[in-house]
Amino acid sequence: MHSVTKILPFVCVALAGGCTSSAGGAAPAPSPRVSSATGTFAPYTPGATAITYDPALVPDGAVATLSITETSSDSRVWFTVAGLLPNRTYGVHLHTNPCGATPDAAGPHFQHRHPPATQPNAPSPPGPVSPPQTASPAVTPPETPAAPMKADPSYANPQNEVWLDVTTRADGRGSAVATHPWTFDPAPRSLVIHATATKTADGQAGDAGPRVACLTLPA
Template sequence: MRNRIAALLVTLTAATAVTTVALPASAAEYGITAVVTTFQSDHRFGDAVTYDPDLVPVGSLVGVATVTEEEGMVTELKVRGLVPDREYGAHVHVNPCGATGDDAGPHYQHVRDPKQPSTDPAYANPENEIWLDFTTDAQGAGEARSEVAWSFGDRRPASVVIHEHRTSTAEGKAGTAGARLACVDVSF
């Protein structure tokens, strides 16, 4: 599984002048979903929107890919053109992107916390959610990987949100990562 997703993202993120790239419908039968696109200033004009262009500039690139197999899922996120040498948080969210970051709803949780928004570390953790925190390099590129021992099933998320800072694991703050800076729709 690791080799398939690595090869997929290398291929998808090789193009830097991409508007939107998605896999053919037949990829889903192999448990693969992916999108590569650029952040826009308005969610109506593409698959990715920035809510804070100072931290996630318009035109910066994002790629998300997931491979699902019997033993679970691997999800990878790659970005280019963000602020250099900066930490960001990122998570899979339940709803598609919208006019504001709040439109993406809460984090997708394999086992849902009955109390939302979830800050209980028993639910808000990288084994029950898909956390994709990353640090950009000197050129503003970054990447993250999540491996979980479950798959989405009938209940599917719809987006990945990039947050202001790394995700907290502290009691009462677990899963929080600050403001929602940008969002990309993904057909998981």
């Protein structure tokens, strides 16, 4: 309902002579696209779309709703949740993949711009494939695990990602809104609730602790 009321101010009234167009009276602007998802969190079962991985932080029965409104040039994401712990801040982001049996299934954060090295289908950067033969085992750096989060704050930031951190009220409810001057292509496929507020420092930007719940979004 709110999306309808929001577009009314932009409807121009031809009788008042208030319509101007540099294109010489072309078609009116398209209506905003709206998609939404809602779910009641429960432990994972096959086919579930709202999953709690930690019922101590996201209790069974908590309810989340996400609504995305896009125009031709920008987007607005509205998130509301009920049934969480009171007076607690949770990190919340949109992620690229649908939820699954494990928290990792949701994949990385949705990003509007991607770091060059992580572009989908980007070739692996060239580099030595074997360590120098004189290297001592004692100084061989440990294998770096694939980082699930982007730690570069020039990409992992709330302008390039969708961060919807919420601090709940005493009744366990909370809400957040994020707006961006871009649209979603491709669409994010999940909303992930994390245990703690999202960090912004270099090296840990975007990290918000363990993934404690996940809501799958429509394709």
